[in-house]
Amino acid sequence: MTNPEISSVLKEKRVFPPPAEFAAAAHVGSMERYRELYRRSIDDPEGFFGDVARELHWHAPWNKVLDWQLPFAKWFVGGKTNLAFNCLDRHLGTWRKNKAAIIWEGEPGEVRTLTYLQLHAEVCKFANALSALGLKTGDTVAIYMPMVPELPIALLACARLGVGHSVVFGGFSAEALRERINDCEAKAVITADGGFRKGSTFALKASVDDAIKDCPSIRHCVVLKRTGQDVAWSAGRDHWWHDLTAKQSARHEAPALDAETLLFILYTSGTTGKPKGIVHTTGGYMVGTYLSAKLVFDLKDDDVYWCTADVGWVTGHSYIVYGPLLNGATVVMYEGAPNVPHPGRFWEIVERHRVTVFYTAPTALRTFVRWGDEHPNRFDLSSLRLLGTVGEPINPEAWMWYHRVIGKERCPIVDTWWQTETGSIMITPLPGATPTKPGSGTLPFFGVEPDVVDATGKSVKPNEGGFLVLKRPWPSMLRTIYKNPERFKEGYWKRFPGFYFAGDGARRDEDGYFWIMGRVDDVINVSGHRLSTMEVESALVSHRKVAEAAVVARPDDVKGQAIVAFVTPKQGMQADDDLRTELRGHVVKEIGALARPDDIRFTDALPKTRSGKIMRRLLRDIAAGQAISGDTSTLEDYSILARLRTDDDE
Numbered sequence: 001m002t003n004p005e006i007s008s009v010l011k012e013k014r015v016f017p018p019p020a021e022f023a024a025a026a027h028v029g030s031m032e033r034y035r036e037l038y039r040r041s042i043d044d045p046e047g048f049f050g051d052v053a054r055e056l057h058w059h060a061p062w063n064k065v066l067d068w069q070l071p072f073a074k075w076f077v078g079g080k081t082n083l084a085f086n087c088l089d090r091h092l093g094t095w096r097k098n099k100a101a102i103i104w105e106g107e108p109g110e111v112r113t114l115t116y117l118q119l120h121a122e123v124c125k126f127a128n129a130l131s132a133l134g135l136k137t138g139d140t141v142a143i144y145m146p147m148v149p150e151l152p153i154a155l156l157a158c159a160r161l162g163v164g165h166s167v168v169f170g171g172f173s174a175e176a177l178r179e180r181i182n183d184c185e186a187k188a189v190i191t192a193d194g195g196f197r198k199g200s201t202f203a204l205k206a207s208v209d210d211a212i213k214d215c216p217s218i219r220h221c222v223v224l225k226r227t228g229q230d231v232a233w234s235a236g237r238d239h240w241w242h243d244l245t246a247k248q249s250a251r252h253e254a255p256a257l258d259a260e261t262l263l264f265i266l267y268t269s270g271t272t273g274k275p276k277g278i279v280h281t282t283g284g285y286m287v288g289t290y291l292s293a294k295l296v297f298d299l300k301d302d303d304v305y306w307c308t309a310d311v312g313w314v315t316g317h318s319y320i321v322y323g324p325l326l327n328g329a330t331v332v333m334y335e336g337a338p339n340v341p342h343p344g345r346f347w348e349i350v351e352r353h354r355v356t357v358f359y360t361a362p363t364a365l366r367t368f369v370r371w372g373d374e375h376p377n378r379f380d381l382s383s384l385r386l387l388g389t390v391g392e393p394i395n396p397e398a399w400m401w402y403h404r405v406i407g408k409e410r411c412p413i414v415d416t417w418w419q420t421e422t423g424s425i426m427i428t429p430l431p432g433a434t435p436t437k438p439g440s441g442t443l444p445f446f447g448v449e450p451d452v453v454d455a456t457g458k459s460v461k462p463n464e465g466g467f468l469v470l471k472r473p474w475p476s477m478l479r480t481i482y483k484n485p486e487r488f489k490e491g492y493w494k495r496f497p498g499f500y501f502a503g504d505g506a507r508r509d510e511d512g513y514f515w516i517m518g519r520v521d522d523v524i525n526v527s528g529h530r531l532s533t534m535e536v537e538s539a540l541v542s543h544r545k546v547a548e549a550a551v552v553a554r555p556d557d558v559k560g561q562a563i564v565a566f567v568t569p570k571q572g573m574q575a576d577d578d579l580r581t582e583l584r585g586h587v588v589k590e591i592g593a594l595a596r597p598d599d600i601r602f603t604d605a606l607p608k609t610r611s612g613k614i615m616r617r618l619l620r621d622i623a624a625g626q627a628i629s630g631d632t633s634t635l636e637d638y639s640i641l642a643r644l645r646t647d648d649d650e
């Protein structure tokens, strides 16, 4: 055992083969077929992915499938295509033109359906509007919107023009938005007055106004009217979406874009305090999301597919917008919270729209378990045929609940492992082929060569814990970190030279199945949202009353992990509940509500090793242990505990 932190204790023995009826109709219907395709994807990746790419439309063919200058990849070199054309126009010459592309439900209850033809028209109008504002290929825009159809419309319009989009999740604060806009020098921001969530409205335009006071690159702010709330207005800079699009043509010729045109930047947390802009480009991402959406979700033309993620995260980019639309699927999109107006809302949506494929996160499932079976049991879930999860390891009990209560022991479950960086699903069952084991992501997807290695980069034996690496490039891989190729090299390719290091610990069992054991770095996963402990720490120490802070995660039954902050106040500052409230508010202002610390523990000194490193492992033990002492005015002294420890190298 090379890393005691990722020693594996899970011993799950149950195996669920795909139901025969499901397998008979599936795109990939047996393990033999999976192995045959997998073998080809590894032995001849260029042939394999070239064939997949040819199922899509290219304005001009590529000269070379892959150009690999480790760690920089180019896929479909010289090829010209248009992702939005492939998501929309490609279907208009077929019967799918009047098929529902998006069935959207607002939290207050309204339903809007856009056919492929209608979605195409809206995207063309908005693309024309963006062009009229002067945006062109190579520019970047920030998108900060609620979960309404105009959000995918905005993404697709950008993709159509070759304007890189940087979606910032609506739950991030003005500060976080400003940092992301400035990093990518966005020329415009697309937002809404506000949105509906948890039975009330929240403001977005107000945060944008606050953020872009200090964003010199911003020329335009496009505002969708969603809630009708009052907004401040800056004439010349601000434009209503409906005014901009009113006179635009519903026709727009999709330009031929180079395969390596910047498609999007998505900021995600790494091990430092500064989020990194993960860069994805057009052609390879298109091929990766197209193939994985088709085979992992076994998409057929009569499916009604619903992914409950927010488009603000990579899951929404790849598996609400691009992957499913590339496949001509019908996508359900829901704006709001799962318990408005009642805890069965999700299951009501499944019943109402006859959802067949449902993709959600383990944290949501654990919440549903807590709310009780009576809510799903009130609705007809018989339309469901396939279930999926993503975002964090799923505990076998939640998996079994999903299987039993939602899937009625009839639906395969695909536990899909991937990351913002990977762009598309990397480790997953194929529902018609792979026997599943609760808690395991099972086997690699096509073209993916994962391994579990020790600290020296050597493969470990079956059932030994180690570091998860990917040993070859794949089409939808991140190309770099925006304007920071050094950080890209350092962060992903240095620790195990030649391999992509994902930051996760894993074990592979005797059947070759992968079991992801969570992050081995300072990234925490709260309700499936990635945050770095350093980000929260830097938010805390930016408060005038804080001298020092250390943030660790503790296990949480529902959220997966909860945030625990150890804070040393400055001399003379009162360490009390008022300060706790103030600090929580400060973190929310700096990052957003998703980063609000669950526990704040005051200490007069942080435990450090002799060389001055904070002893995070010790803090994690403390955080996972006893609750905060009732007397909130006493400072805890963890440095004493640290002195009792002899190891100097955490």
Ligand code: WTA
Pocket: 268, 313, 314, 315, 389, 390, 391, 392, 393, 394, 415, 416, 417, 418, 419, 420, 421, 441, 502, 503, 504, 516, 517, 518, 519, 525, 528, 529, 530
């Ligand atoms: C974790 C989300 C276990 C993992 C698509 C990864 C998972 C991080 C799974 C990426 C899974 C995602 N089983 N862990 N099925 N899926 N993770 O970038 O730690 O928001 O590194 O991408 O989530 O999070 P990100």
